[in-house]
Amino acid sequence: MTNLPPLAEQLRPVDFDDFVGQQHLIGSEGILRKAVESGTLPSIIFWGPPGVGKTTLAHIISRKLKKPFFTLSAINSGVKDIREVIENARSSGQNALLFIDEIHRFSKSQQDSLLGAVEKGIVTLIGATTENPSFEVISPLLSRCQIYILKPLDESDLRIITTKALAKIRVLTGLDIRIREDEALLRISGGDARKLLNALEIIAGVQNPQDDIIEIDNKTTLQIIQQNLAMYDKKGEMHYDIISAFIKSMRGSDPNAAVYWLARMIESGEDPKFIARRMLILASEDIGNANPNALLLANACFDAVHKTGYPECRIILSQCAVYLACSPKSNATYMAIEEALSVVRSKGDLPVPLPIRNAPTGLMKNLGYGNDYRYAHSYEGNFAEMEFLPSKISGTRFYDPGKNPREEEIRKYLKNLWKNKYQY
Template identity: 45%
Template sequence: MPRQSPSTDDLFGETLPPAGRGGAAPMAEALRPHALSAVVGQDHLVGPAGSLTRMLERGSLASLILWGPPGVGKTTIARLLADRAGLIFVQISAVFSGVADLKRVFEEATRRRRTGDRTLLFVDEIHRFNRAQQDGFLPVVEDGTITLVGATTENPSFELNGALLSRCQVLVLKRLDDAALELLLARAEAGAGTSLPLSPAARASLRAMADGDGRAILNMAEQVFAARATVPLDEAALTDLVARRAALYDRDREEHYNLISALHKSMRGSDPDAALYWLARMLVGGEDARYIARRLTRFAVEDIGLADPAALTQSIAAWEAYERLGSPEGDLAIAQLVLYLATAPKSNAGYRAFGAAKRAAQGTGSLPPPAHILNAPTKLMKDLGYGTGYAYDHDTQDAFSGQNYFPDGIERTQFYRPQGRGHEHEIKRRLDHWSKLREERA
């Protein structure tokens, strides 16, 4: 039974523009919402209690930075804000604009202001402007010549000047979830006047292929309609027809650090399945497996340590295997290492001990070792007491003398506190035994 498409009034709050019914405009443009309430997936901003809704109700639209992944409505929201606030909408892209373009836009906004018109300047990819160009916005934002709405896919904390950020409110747009993508498909069907010729599984696959990008799913839906299939397409036929959207991953930007953090914390949390997923996400995104191998080796000594001393050996072996095999064969060595590390007993005792020892070293200056553990290769050094009283541990009971090896003037400190997991259980037993002997022989 064919799907019943919702009415365009239900979907858009107004009549669908003619381009949506077969005009020349791409479907993603033709179906662009004409009311903030029709923007999908961003209810925290444009819903009844959303930040932007309340801002418009107060009549106090601030300069904004819209931060979110591609295809979630940043440009649409900027256009609709200008319309609702009665501002002249001007759009530029930081990719194609320079200082001369900014100067011209600011001059035009100044002229409009003299005649009573105000300007909303939408800057797409605002993070592409350099620091000096970003500073150019400060005076015109400060004096109200423009209301700035910048769009960025990158973390504003890293990419935008602090001075500019202090004059703008940062709003985060969410990746479109499955329900939002399904609503966009329903809108596409309402605009086309027919249902998408897809099996239920293929329809779900289409949503997955969009990867949270509304523009991408509408572009793919347009290709499906253009194919004029007479029978519903299955998943294989859909994959042959449209290209899967590449997963978001920038090797030198925030997504890079987010995914390596997710991998690290999944292994620390002893979840091998989640760890494999994040590893796969990084490799599919084009990450250098050598970088991952280096981070995994760090994990072996930071989060496992002596709870499983073989973790470091396994890390170096997997790294070496990758160097010999390369991708894709060597990827399996990295995956095997991830499984080993995620399922190994965990201890950060060594990591914490070294940190504590460094802090102690920084705070105690250049104190010399105690004289009894110094070598005395010359007569003068022997006369000065070097080596006097040193107990050779192998000649003592239990091969343990219990002597002090800290500098004079420093109390003995226990930096390393094994946590009793994995191999550290045996280490803790030994240290406790030696501590008891030390007390007896003090």
């Protein structure tokens, strides 16, 4: 097994009919397939999770259209590389295909450098991204592209790929791999064909075959993947486990663990904007009004990371992660909206009390809209007691301030205003 070529490359399909998954795009009636077969492919962006076929589809399209094909990776390509490719495409004398992997990592100036060539038809762009292109691709470029959404592979897709992989291994090595249980294997893959094939390679590579037979069950899968975690995670394969450990370390107020898991993600090449975005969520979900500055710092961190990128942004990410880990914690505002949503779903659309309804017309005023409304700033302390909730849920407390100094002040303030109404 040590000399086995990477399965992901060995099994890369060369035609739509061999492609597994994404039938909404490349099935017999798929919109992408029809566009390619008609020869009128516009510039496109593939948006979807890792390992679902974005790069493979780009290569299939290039074979189908038989046009000059250029590739760039946003990780290691700059404006100079883009201009060089565009010049080569222009020299070819025909419309060329330009595939850019991880296009969301291109800066604004790098994306700007593509506009002229795309608009003039020198290149047809095929971009691939795991991030929402609405946020990560500049508007002028986005308006010139058709967005195709790729879905995670389902269990049936993954089992088809597994069958193909086992057949390929048998041809290449003579090994007969028999899968007795595949639940752990499918769970580890998470809808990602590359992760599935990498896991199969690792498992088959460390097993000792008996009479050229290797048997795989759930226990074996989990044991081997855990033992080979470093190898498996080298390119971010344990993506969700690592980000989970990072978030839980900050939630658990452990800055040391938070920085360690941050380093693991940085070393594996994780997108820094993904890390910053998760810290932005944590600042509100797990810290909230116990330290409102946490949300401000996390938002500033996201903005700064967007402007700087690696390697400098590692310092900004570390500062923010340590600050969030060391902040007092409260999930009170998170629980408040969850409880309010639960009431909305169970009680339906309860009527707005008449005093706080909008009354833009005379008819509405005659119906009592806005009557008896008390303008808070006209009263002492900028507060006038009145009912703001529908009568059926009057007195319901959604926000229960956390037990921390900042929110204890909020509790005291609300109790002073509302007395016993909300039981603060």
